[in-house]
Amino acid sequence: MIAAKPFPEQPPAPRRAAxxxxxxxxxxxxxxxxxxxxxxxxxxxxxxxxxARAEALNARWAYMVDNGVPEADLVSLRREWRQSQASxxxxxxxxxxxxxxxxxxxxxxxxxxxxxxxxxxxxxxDALLAEQSLxxxxxxxxxxxxxxxxxxxxxxxxxxxxATLRDEWTLEARLVPIDRxxxxxxxGIDAQVQKASRIGVRSDPSAGVLARAAAYTGLxxxxxxxxxxxxxRSLNSLQVTLQARLDAASVTLQGFQHAADEISIxxxxxxxxxxxxxxxxxxxxxxxxxxxxxxxxxxxxxxxxVAVAADHxxxxxxxxxxxxSGVQLIYQNHPLSCEEAATSMALTHQGIHVSQDQILHExxxxxxxxxxxxxxxxxxxNGYETFVGNVNGSESNYTGLGTFYPPLVRVAxxxxxxxxxxxx
Numbered sequence: 341m342i343a344a345k346p347f348p349e350q351p352p353a354p355r356r357a358a359x360x361x362x363x364x365x366x367x368x369x370x371x372x373x374x375x376x377x378x379x380x381x382x383x384x385x386x387x388x389x390x391x392a393r394a395e396a397l398n399a400r401w402a403y404m405v406d407n408g409v410p411e412a413d414l415v416s417l418r419r420e421w422r423q424s425q426a427s428x429x430x431x432x433x434x435x436x437x438x439x440x441x442x443x444x445x446x447x448x449x450x451x452x453x454x455x456x457x458x459x460x461x462x463x464x465x466d467a468l469l470a471e472q473s474l475x476x477x478x479x480x481x482x483x484x485x486x487x488x489x490x491x492x493x494x495x496x497x498x499x500x501x502x503a504t505l506r507d508e509w510t511l512e513a514r515l516v517p518i519d520r521x522x523x524x525x526x527x528g529i530d531a532q533v534q535k536a537s538r539i540g541v542r543s544d545p546s547a548g549v550l551a552r553a554a555a556y557t558g559l560x561x562x563x564x565x566x567x568x569x570x571x572x573r574s575l576n577s578l579q580v581t582l583q584a585r586l587d588a589a590s591v592t593l594q595g596f597q598h599a600a601d602e603i604s605i606x607x608x609x610x611x612x613x614x615x616x617x618x619x620x621x622x623x624x625x626x627x628x629x630x631x632x633x634x635x636x637x638x639x640x641x642x643x644x645x646v647a648v649a650a651d652h653x654x655x656x657x658x659x660x661x662x663x664x665s666g667v668q669l670i671y672q673n674h675p676l677s678c679e680e681a682a683t684s685m686a687l688t689h690q691g692i693h694v695s696q697d698q699i700l701h702e703x704x705x706x707x708x709x710x711x712x713x714x715x716x717x718x719x720x721x722n723g724y725e726t727f728v729g730n731v732n733g734s735e736s737n738y739t740g741l742g743t744f745y746p747p748l749v750r751v752a753x754x755x756x757x758x759x760x761x762x763x764x
Contacts, residue, residue, distance in 0.1 A: 388436075409499055489505075515565060581632075598647045623646075694755055707730065
């Protein structure tokens with residue numbers, strides 16, 4: 341008895357067509373019954389064998405899809421299989437009882453092998469091209485570095501294996517310039533942090549972003565691609581912030597130098613700069629902790645105020661002091677030649693140029709060492725007449741003393757100077 345699977349409902353056919361189908365079915369039944377008796381055109385064992393082969397092919401197609409063969413490549417074969425299973429007789433597809441059933445199964449077999457071989461070749465070629473592209477992107481890359489990919493390629497056996505390798509290597513090739521960009525940004529940020537440390541900025545706002553960058557290197561390709569854009573944006577933003585911070589810190593350092601210069605000049609005039617020095621020290625501490633450009637700008641602003649205050653104090657002192665212009669600055673060239681250096685400078689105001697050594701020569705020197713009198717007092721030669729002691733000596737260890745104003749006035753007048761007054 342034939343158990344037929346119902347087809348989708350169709351419009352009523354002409355009565356003659358229904359009788360024709362019934363006649364065909366009766367002919368099939370009659371032929372099979374005759375075959376069961378040992379004769380006829382049909383081989384009962386062959387029908388069951390073809391059914392088993394067809395079922396194996398259907399399972400094979402599922403395996404092929406699971407292993408990378410596109411569903412579209414098998415759609416025609418699977419349609420024919422479903423159509424063939426719409427009508428069965430005694431556990432076998434009706435078509436397998438008829439002549440030509442074996443040819444159909446053989447055709448399915450050959451087409452399945454062709455599809456598998458074609459897709460396997462195509463995906464293998466795609467994977468090889470992807471590997472070569474990745475190798476080119478990573479250039480220069482040694483064979484040892486490349487070996488793991490070539491081993492994976494050699495071990496692949498299915499279209500899915502090759503498709504997986506292709507997709508992975510294609511993604512890795514796309515990531516190469518991105519990864520290099522991220523690595524370059526990290527290196528630049530690290531250099532900025534080190535530069536900030538060298539100039540005394542101890543705060544580091546980059547730790548969080550750099551930790552994310554370090555974690556990024558350990559992710560697989562899909563996760564890296566998913567995070568690359570956001571990480572790149574964060575690194576770019578951080579680099580801009582750090583550079584702005586360095587620029588602001590550099591201006592602040594100039595502010596420290598300017599304030600120090602003004603304070604140094606103020607001390608030469610004997611001015612009390614303690615409060616200004618305390619403000620500079622406080623700003624120095626804030627400088628090391630500052631995180632943002634705005635904080636450095638605030639420090640710079642206060643340093644400018646310090647410099648202005650020192651400059652104003654100097655202006656006030658100068659306004660109360662009579663300074664004679666036209667006097668050349670001359671540094672003393674012996675430990676105890678301060679009087680001779682001052683005389684040499686004073687003479688330049690009148691256009692007279694006499695060196696310290698010349699003045700020392702004309703003043704003369706009493707090189708006798710000091711002595712202690714009976715009252716326990718230190719005694720030297722007469723400094724009102726000549727230089728006393730060694731000009732390269734020291735007052736603290738009693739190896740030299742100096743001279744008083746009369747010998748210096750004498751030398752100055754000998755060179756034509758007009759001396760208004762002389763005193764010690």
